[in-house]
Amino acid sequence: MAENWWIYRGTGVPHDGIAALPPAPAWRSFGDWVDSEEELPPPPADDATGLTARRLGRTRQATAYQADDREIHLVNLALHLRRPLLITGKPGVGKSTLAYAVAHELGLGPVLRWPISSRSALRDGLYTYDAIGRLHEAGLRPPDHDGDRQPPAIGQFLRLGPLGTALLPWRTPRVVLIDEIDKSDIDLPNDLLNVFEEGEFEIPELQRLGPGPQEVATADPGRRAIVRGGHVRCAHFPLVVLTSNGEREFPSALLRRCIRLEIQPPTEDRLAAMVAAHLGADRSADGAQRSRLITEFLRRQREDGSDLANDQLLNALLMAERGLWGSAPGRDVIHDVLLRPLNES
Structure with missing residues (x-):
């Protein structure tokens, strides 16, 4: 307010x-x-x-x-x-x-x-x-x-x-x-x-x-x-x-x-709003792809202690919506490359 x-x-x-x-x-x-x-x-x-x-x-x-x-x-x-x-x-x-x-x-x-x-x-x-x-x-x-x-x-x-x-x-x-x-x-x-x-x-x-x-x-x-x-x-x-x-x-x-x-790490709602501002509405077939990736992003930060930046999430979501999420090797690339923690050597 x-x-x-x-x-x-x-x-x-x-x-x-x-x-x-x-x-x-x-x-x-x-x-x-x-x-x-x-x-x-x-x-x-x-x-x-x-x-x-x-x-x-x-x-x-x-x-x-x-x-x-x-x-x-x-x-x-x-x-x-x-x-x-x-x-x-x-x-x-x-x-x-x-x-x-x-x-x-x-x-x-x-x-x-x-x-x-x-x-x-x-x-x-x-x-x-x-x-x-x-x-x-x-x-x-x-x-x-x-x-x-x-x-x-x-x-x-x-x-x-x-x-x-x-x-x-x-x-x-x-x-x-x-x-x-x-x-x-x-x-x-x-x-x-x-x-x-x-x-x-x-x-x-x-x-x-x-x-x-x-x-x-x-x-x-x-x-x-x-x-x-x-x-x-x-x-x-x-x-x-x-x-x-x-x-x-x-x-x-x-x-x-x-x-x-x-500034503290963002909440799920705040991340979703930021993503929508940059990428528009979720265009995945079931409308839940974006939510799953955001949830995974936050889980890695909070539970695994992974150091991840918001722009990594944007990159991952952009490529997921361009088709990379459609296969198991593509999903591995998103998880292992685009969402690779910054504190991982």
């Missing part, structure tokens, strides 16, 4: 509830410098293609992600308190999909995804600058009347990363997904703290050019933004979703700044 303080309702049906989000707490208010929010750009429209379509299912998007009440509560806590949401859980339980579900329902634009590796550094998420490319371009330009070659505008070679784009002054919060933060170098979680606290960052390459505006590329394909004085400052703190497979511990300084959500 929806509660009156919920902004995100977990229905999957787009609505304008973000307009009812109360002002930020005084200690998390970032937009005091904005004269009129109407002058701020809205997030780009998300036409449910690309990543969003793959995450939510091209059909039946309203039921693609079945959030339970606890998950809805904690998403709304992150929205109200302007705090990052740290989601932990086993691979394949829908951690990153939740970010897409929130952005889709609240109309917050395309999710800005930053996939993390052991080589990821804070600057990768904020911006990248191709200094060598700019020098090369300058060398190709004809000299001016004084014989000098003027370098091209720096903004042509500077691109804001996913986190940097989310920290631009948008009319409503953006959603940025920092995916698999537990894969990062040990320093990255601590490096994020200042950005999470201040909601802003500086670009030294632009600051050297003075206080004027510079046009730069963003993480939104084909879109550009104006940065003044090399300073990017948000008007609304983005919904930052960090996902973790639970493979490491994080510093307490990060944990105390986050709303922490642990």
